[in-house]
Amino acid sequence: MRITNQLMNFNNIYNYQKNSTSLYQSQQAFSSGLKIQHSYEGSAIYIDAARLxxxxxxxxxxxxxxxxxxxxxxxxxxxxxxxxxxxxxxxxxxxxxxxxxxxxxxxxxxxxxxxxxxxxxxxxxxxxxxxxxxxxxxxxxxxxxxxxxxxxxxxxxxxxxxxxxxxxxxxxxxxxxxxxSDNDYNKIITTNVNLVNNYNKLEHPDEPVKYVELTDDLRDLIGENYRSQEYNKVNKPGTDDFSLDKLGGQDTTFFLQGRKPDGTTFATKITMTPNSSIQSLLDNIGYALGNDKDGKNKLVEVTMNNSGQIEIKDVRDGNQMIELHLFGLTPQQSTEKYNVGGFEINIDPATSANYKVTTTRDANGNITEISAINNNNNQAYTISVNAQNQLQVTTNNNTTVVPNVNNPSALNLSDLGNNGIGVDDFRPFNPNDADQVRNMSSTKVRDKDGSWVDVSALSDLETIEKNVKNGKVYLTEFIKSSFNDIVGAKNDATDYNKLQFEKKDNILTGSVSQVVKGKNEFATDTTKIKDVAGANLQENENSNITMQIKSKNGKYYQVKIDFTDPLSASDPKATQLTITETNADGTPIIPQGAATPVPVYQGNIMLGKYNEATKATDGVVTKADDISYKQLNDIVAMVAAGNLPDDRIGNTVAKNLSDQNLFAAAAIQDINDFKTKIKTNVNDPATEAIIDQAIDQAVAGLNFPLQGDAKKEALGKVKDNIINNTDYATARFDAYNKAIEAANASVNVELNYKGQMQITDKSATVSNIEVSIFESFSDGKPEFGKEANSTVAGSLFNFTANNMINIDEPSVDIFKDLDDMIQAVRDGSYRGNPDGNNARTTGIQGALKRIDHxxxxxxxxxxxxxxxxxxxxxxxxxxxxLYVNVESVKNDIVGADLAESMIMYKQYLLQFEAMLQTSSMIGKISLLNYM
CATH class of the missing domain: 1.20.1330.10 (f41 fragment of flagellin, N-terminal domain)
Structure with a gap:
């Protein structure tokens, strides 16, 4: 191999660069304290250092x-x-x-x-x-x-x-x-009326008031009230008059309505004998709320405090569903007395059972006429007062004026049918004659139809209240509140939920929280109403929500949501919304020339749904189970604001479908007859085309003429086809939504943080709006069963109710609770006090329980x-x-050892100098050194 200068220079340069680099790196390590300065100098070290x-x-x-x-x-x-x-x-x-x-x-x-x-x-x-x-x-x-x-x-x-x-x-x-809220707390509710031992008061009139105890019986609770005040006035009561053997047939019936711990609603009647104990009454209340009679499944604890008030505790922690309203009716020995136009008429009980007696009242509740119908021959007698203030009796369209009638008088109804009607039929009645009062007294009452029945057969609150006011029954009160009823009068103890929302300035609030079943959470606007309802919305075809609303402009309306449209043939059946203008007392207004009320809106609850294909909002009819509280709130808002849907076509079609004049008993002869009747007064080509199409689809395969069930089924299919037609529903929704948007500008309706419906009149400091929301009852869904001891389904919803008052519950509202406590102190209410400034207070004793919570x-x-x-x-x-540890680990990984770096530096420096010396020496060598 030949060694040239070029090769030696290359090696010298290589060694120079290599040793310079090593020397530089060791010097940098010493000066910076880091093993590497750049990622390429040691990728593993660099990655660990970056992570750290x-x-x-x-x-x-x-x-x-x-x-x-x-x-x-x-x-x-x-x-x-x-x-x-x-x-x-x-x-x-x-x-x-x-x-x-x-x-x-x-x-x-x-x-x-x-x-x-x-x-x-x-x-x-x-x-x-x-x-x-x-x-x-x-x-x-x-x-x-x-x-x-x-x-x-x-x-x-x-x-x-x-x-x-x-x-x-x-x-x-x-x-x-x-x-x-606290899920480890229980709901405790109480009555606010102190139950007095009236028998002890009769026996020891000079002693202080004594409250009933659990070992007392119902006779102690009722006392001398087994007789009316008028009866006792002329027949001075003694304790022997109320011995148990003399009280046969005067059982007390307790009427209960409410919601069980599982959220289902009920209406129960309990009939108990005078010798039944107060403890047995509490037991029966527990059974009505779901307790097993064998004691194995205890859902509630029912007790009585030392002030004679009933307290109920839901034993399940965190549950806040239960509510209860109750009162008792005891038949009194009393006369059946009516005051018509200033004439007092006492019906002789001798033949009362042979007649149905009903009354007609004016807007002020005064009786304007008495109607008596013979059960045997349906002969009707109407007793009234004419313009000349004379008593008159009408039968078979013949009216007889009866002058010089004894006032007060005793009337045996059978006398009216014997030998003509005259003054002799109205015998003198002397309320101070003890014998006559006894003979004219009985323990029967009139039911809704006017029949002569036992108290235990009464089945609706309106009839019960009439008998209370007529003095035929003794009312045992348990709960009194300061609400107003639907006509604005202070509610009675028998009233349950046909009550107005409480008003303060421009805000109306329902007293009952809407609670979601199974979750025990307060409902919000997005909650579906089925999740709160006391039963399946369409379990009974008569289930409904009824509202009595006075709008801002002073008009009165009845709003009714029928969860099952009786005409609908679909499954599930359609719902129906009807809004009718009424008088102040709630009776529908019948327009001049009409035979029946004409709704100002009749249609469906609507919802807008965006159509991705058409990029437009279609109208959709909302099914019962899909109705939300937001939609319910919108209905209340538009009626309260007086902004009703302007939808003549929708109203006309709905009227034609349900009009009994168009579809009487006669058969529908052919398809043209069918179309003609449905299109009566519609006068809109697009809607008429939809109707034609709906009928063509509905009657396909049916044979004309249509009558009976076939006609009803065809009508139902036609209605379902029409209301679910996209074009028809969208047009209805546009009118419906326009009314809601206009209403929301002046009236806001929402569920507050406690699930209570709250209505705010944005345009007034003191609102003119009045709202009541309840369920109206019918023969198909009675308020109470007709049997003495029976249970039927209760009202699906309560928004304001004369129910038992909360002592404690899982949820808290600290500052509002403190306000109630302060007010109880100011009023001097030690327990519930229906006569105080706040009838629904639990008093200071309840406040102490609540403050602990x-x-x-x-x-x-x-x-x-x-x-x-x-x-x-x-x-x-x-x-x-960890930061200290990370820094320590990072130093171990990336930090240089200074001593080692100095040694390496010295070593690399020595090598570098040796390399330079060697290169210099090699550079001096020439060919002469080898010659």
Missing amino acids: EYEGNLLQQVQSTTLKATEFSKNSDRALNDFVSKLTEFKTKLIQAANDIHDSTSRNAIANDLEGIKKNLIDIANTTINGQYLFSGTALDTKPIDTLGNYYGNGETIHAVIGPNQTAKYNIDGKSLFIG IQDHVNKHHTQIGSYTNVLESSGTRASM
Whole structure:
């Protein structure tokens, strides 16, 4: 091999570069303290270093985040600590108020102290740190509680990142804190009427009032009320008059309506003898609510407090479904008395059973006429007063004026059919004649049809109330509320849910929360009403929602949603919405020249559905099970605002389909006859074409003439075909939706945070709107069964009800609850007090039960925020320790050993110098050295 200068130069350069690089790297390692400066110098080291750098930065971020979050949670903890302290102070004041030694001045002083504590609690609830509210959820810039105790934040939780894919909560949202619920608490309800031992009052009139006890019997509860006041007035009662052997046939019937723990609704009648114990009454109430009679399946506990009030506890934790309304009716020895136009007429009980007696009343509830129909020959007699204030009797279209009638008078109905009608038929009645009062008295009552029956046969509240007002029965009251009925009068104890929403300024609110069955959650606008209903919506074809609404413009309307359209032939059957204008008393207005009321809207509940193919919104008829509370709210809004759908065509078609004048008993002769009748007064070519098509489809395969069931089936199919036609439904929806949009501009209807329907009149400070929502009953779905001991399905929905009052329930509404407690102290209500400013208070005793729950509820959240703080602090500490470890590991991986780097540097320097010397020496060598 020949060694040339070029090869030596190349080797010299290579060795120079190599040693320079090594020397440079060792020098950099020593000066920077890192093994490598660039990724290509050691990919494995670089990857590990990058990963550890990321982990170190993340841990530093966790340290910073947890520090801020910990401060937030610690401040929340301190605020809740103050909150708990103030609640304890509030409870102490309540206990002071519970001592029955205070006059109104001292009670008001305590109430003022309680009011001050409540304001402090609101201030604590509105605590801010660095401009952020602690208890507003994620709405950190929203003040959570206003002066009225309403919550405006949200229910969201704030999270802090404490590691890769790891977060920790660090706030308590005000929704769960102030208006949340506890699944380890039970619903407890109570009556508010104190049940008095009336028999003891009769036996010992000078003793203080004594309340009934569990070992007492119904005779103790009823006492002298087995007789009317008029009867007792002239036949002074003695205790021997009410011995058990003398009270035969005077059983007491209790009427119960409500909702069982599983959410199903019921209406039950319980008939009990005078010697039945109060404990047996409580047992029967428990059975009505679902308890087994053998005691194996106890769903509720029914007890009585020492003030004679019934309390019911749902034994299942977290369940808040139960509600109950009840009253008792005892037949009284009394006269059957009617006052018509100033004439008092007492019906002789001798032949009362032979006649059905009904009355007609005016808008003020005054009797205008008495109608008596003979059960044997249907002979009818109508007793009224003419314009000259004379009593008159009408029979067979013949009216006889009866002058100089005895007032009050006794009338044997059979006398009217003997020897003509005259003054002799109306014998004198002396209410001060003990013998005559006894002879004219009985224990029977009139039912809805006017028949002479036992009290246990009554089946509707309207007839019951008539008998109460007529003095034929003694009413045992359990619950009194301060609601108004549908005509605006203060409700009676027998009223259940045909009541107006409570009005305050421009806001109307239902008293009953809509609770989703099985979930025990409050319904929202998106909830389907079937999820709350007490039974399947179409289980009974007569099931409905009926509304009596006074609109902003002063007009009155009846709104009825029939969940089963009797004409529909589809499965499931269609629903029907009917809106009719009424008088103030709820009676439908019959237009001049018409024989029956004419609805201002008759059609369906509609919904818009976007059609992807046509890029348009189609109208869709909503089935019963798909109706949401939002749709129900929209109906209330448009009627309350007076913005009804302007849909002449829809109303005309609906009228033609259901008009008995068009489809009387006669058969439909042919298809043209059918089409002509349905298209009567429609006058719209597009709709007429839809009708033709619907009839062609419906009658295919049927043989004319159509009559009976075939005619009914054909009508149902035609209706279903029409209302489900896309073009027809869309046109109906456009009118329907236009009315809703116009209504929502002035009236807002929604379910509030407690699931109560709330109506806001946006254009008034004090609203003119009145709303009642209930279910109307019929022979197909009676309010109560006709049998003495029976149970039937109850009202599907309640929105405002004279039901038992909540002592406690799983959900809380802290500031509203505190307001009720303060009011109880001001009123001096130690328990339920129907005669106080708030008829539905549970009093101070109920307040003490409720404040314990509230304290426990807040303590749970206090403990929770404490656990959040501990997690955050430990996470911060862990992050600090891990950061040190990561930095240590990173130094081990990427950090250079300074001693080793110095040795290597010296070694590379020595090699470099040797290489340079060698290269220099080699460069001096020439051919002469070998010669």
